Amino acid sequence: MLVQALLVSVLASLLSIEYMNGHFGFARPLIAGALTGLILGDLTQGIIVGASLQLIFMGIGSVGAAIPPDQTIGSVVATAFAILSGEGTEIALTLAVPVAVGAQALDIFGRTFTTVFMHMADRFASKGEYGKLEAAHYAGIFVHFVRVSILVFPAIYFGVDAVEAFIGVIPEAVQRGLEVSGGLLPAVGFGMLMTMLNIPYLFPFFFIGFALATFGGFSTVGVTMVAVCVALVIDHYKKGKTNDGGEKKTASDLDELDALMEE
Numbered sequence: 090m091l092v093q094a095l096l097v098s099v100l101a102s103l104l105s106i107e108y109m110n111g112h113f114g115f116a117r118p119l120i121a122g123a124l125t126g127l128i129l130g131d132l133t134q135g136i137i138v139g140a141s142l143q144l145i146f147m148g149i150g151s152v153g154a155a156i157p158p159d160q161t162i163g164s165v166v167a168t169a170f171a172i173l174s175g176e177g178t179e180i181a182l183t184l185a186v187p188v189a190v191g192a193q194a195l196d197i198f199g200r201t202f203t204t205v206f207m208h209m210a211d212r213f214a215s216k217g218e219y220g221k222l223e224a225a226h227y228a229g230i231f232v233h234f235v236r237v238s239i240l241v242f243p244a245i246y247f248g249v250d251a252v253e254a255f256i257g258v259i260p261e262a263v264q265r266g267l268e269v270s271g272g273l274l275p276a277v278g279f280g281m282l283m284t285m286l287n288i289p290y291l292f293p294f295f296f297i298g299f300a301l302a303t304f305g306g307f308s309t310v311g312v313t314m315v316a317v318c319v320a321l322v323i324d325h326y327k328k329g330k331t332n333d334g335g336e337k338k339t340a341s342d343l344d345e346l347d348a349l350m351e352e
Contacts, residue, residue, distance in 0.1 A: 094246035096128045101165045102237040106230065108161055118142035118164035118185075125168040138168045138181045145185060159196055162237060163189030166244050173245070192240055199236035203229040294319070 104124070108116035115121070119139040126135015146160035163185040171181035206225045213222040294316070301307040301315060 090246055093129060094242050097125060097165060097169055097245050098238045098242045100124055100128060101162055101241045102234045104161045104165070105159070105237055106233060116161040118146050118160055121161055121164040122168040125165050126172060129169060129172045131172045134172050134177070135168055138171045138178050139164060141178050141182060142167060142185050145182070146189075158186065158189035159192030160189055162192035162240060163187075166241060169245050188240070188244070192237075195236050195240060199232055203232050206232075 101121075104116040104121055107113065115124075119136070119142075122139020122142060123132060123136045126132045126138070129135070142160075142164045146158075146164070166188045167181040167185040170184055171177055174180060206229045210222050210225040213219070213225060298312050298316060301312050302309070307315070
């Protein structure tokens, strides 16, 4: 358990750094859950839990200086609990949001604390001490590792037995309530996404996908294929718009028109 806790803590730290520096998508719940499952020896369950958590956090994103709930830490810890406790997706859906909110508070504290190193870096830069400037930079990364490990390591190392004992004393009615509420969280995630988009003309596409999946029996892959085809058709007709003379406007024509309007 010690090795697993250390590996999951390192994974969570690296994914959090990737989210802040580059953001290539590895920190998203689906990938984070899969990597956590790979470390804990259950890749399939990691993918299943990660996909479920992706629905919850789909609309989460940082805008400007705002720090949202830490979906990466929430996903890693929730996936680890789901695998190690054997409770599956239900316990992950229940734990993900509270852990993400707790990690958000620690993230704000960590970012505030690293301002000390920013001022140190300013002084080193003004004196031309670039070696110390580099050291100040890595000190900030170290603070980030500590911030993540404070939450993730104890949760993995000490938390599994405690969670199992806690689950054992929870009344069946309460467990059923948690299961139902966990099933509602993906709908909350989609609601957050629609609120952030706030583009009414896209809503029909959302409900078309919902109808295909619910009443048409389409799988996620099937709905995705239909969505891709619809997007390609719309893109084709947008590129093929005609002018008053019936001549198709090409991309170069539109570019020239934009350039003339700017002049």
